[in-house]
Amino acid sequence: MALLEIKDLHVALNDGTEIVKGIDLTVRAGEVHAIMGPNGSGKSTLAYALMGHPSYEISGGDVLLDGESLLPLGADERAQRGLFLAFQYPYAVPGVTVSSFLRSAMNALRKARAGGTDDPIPIPEFRKDLAAAMEHLKVPRELLGRYLNDGFSGGEKKRIEILQMALLRPQIAVLDETDSGLDIDALKTVADGISDLVGPEMGAIVITHYQRILNYIRPDFVHVFAGGRFVAEGDAELAEKLESEGYDAYLPEGISGGA
Numbered sequence: 001m002a003l004l005e006i007k008d009l010h011v012a013l014n015d016g017t018e019i020v021k022g023i024d025l026t027v028r029a030g031e032v033h034a035i036m037g038p039n040g041s042g043k044s045t046l047a048y049a050l051m052g053h054p055s056y057e058i059s060g061g062d063v064l065l066d067g068e069s070l071l072p073l074g075a076d077e078r079a080q081r082g083l084f085l086a087f088q089y090p091y092a093v094p095g096v097t098v099s100s101f102l103r104s105a106m107n108a109l110r111k112a113r114a115g116g117t118d119d120p121i122p123i124p125e126f127r128k129d130l131a132a133a134m135e136h137l138k139v140p141r142e143l144l145g146r147y148l149n150d151g152f153s154g155g156e157k158k159r160i161e162i163l164q165m166a167l168l169r170p171q172i173a174v175l176d177e178t179d180s181g182l183d184i185d186a187l188k189t190v191a192d193g194i195s196d197l198v199g200p201e202m203g204a205i206v207i208t209h210y211q212r213i214l215n216y217i218r219p220d221f222v223h224v225f226a227g228g229r230f231v232a233e234g235d236a237e238l239a240e241k242l243e244s245e246g247y248d249a250y251l252p253e254g255i256s257g258g259a
């Protein structure tokens, strides 16, 4: 069973500004943890740091997956260990179709897990897995032949990300504002897609500013993130309280809630 342990984690920008100032979090398979906080509080910084983005420096603490520190590993090795990050702002990759991107991502993971030997997924098996996941996530077939995220709507980008997640079957998924820019139907489809994957094989960290997505993915734990720290923790009821009362009561002196 997957176990992600974040221990007294500090993250700084390249200029040395500390954004994440010591957080502790343990995520097990089957659990959904919501991290909620005002804009600009450092939620994306935390997500990028977990994935090993070079613009974010771990200035203290540790991150372990199943007892092994991820810090010495690059982003690709972290993905091979079973960490998955869905970006708040997915980038476009002109010239690479959705279909070939998904197949390359799967094959890269299979190669790493086979100890570096090529072990490409047989095409019929790929087509079958893909078709099942696409139907479930209501991804139109015509998207497969288009260039990744090139001119995609917000909803299309998020669906493709969850599709990628469904195919890669990560142990711990980090979803950064997966709800942003989605209309209610897309939100429900994407949220249901995530909920279906959470179980004995996968745990999730759902990062969000609004409580909305949590109506469809019930969190087991809610952590309020402000000023670089968790300032309140609770269950799903805390998210509902935040929705009605806002973040102000949780903000440290002198820190504004952001836009």
Ligand SMILES: Nc1ncnc2c1ncn2[C@@H]1O[C@H](COP(=O)(O)OP(=O)(O)O)[C@@H](O)[C@H]1O
Pocket: 013, 019, 037, 038, 039, 040, 041, 042, 043, 044, 045, 046, 055
């Ligand atoms: N790559 C970066 N370069 C410069 N500043 C950054 C970078 N990433 C984040 N920041 C700054 O760090 C703070 C936290 O940003 P972010 O993690 O995006 O917050 P959130 O996701 O909670 O809205 C902001 O002040 C933001 O401007």
Ligand SMILES: [Mg+2]
Pocket: 043, 044, 045, 088, 176, 177
């Ligand atoms: Mg963000």
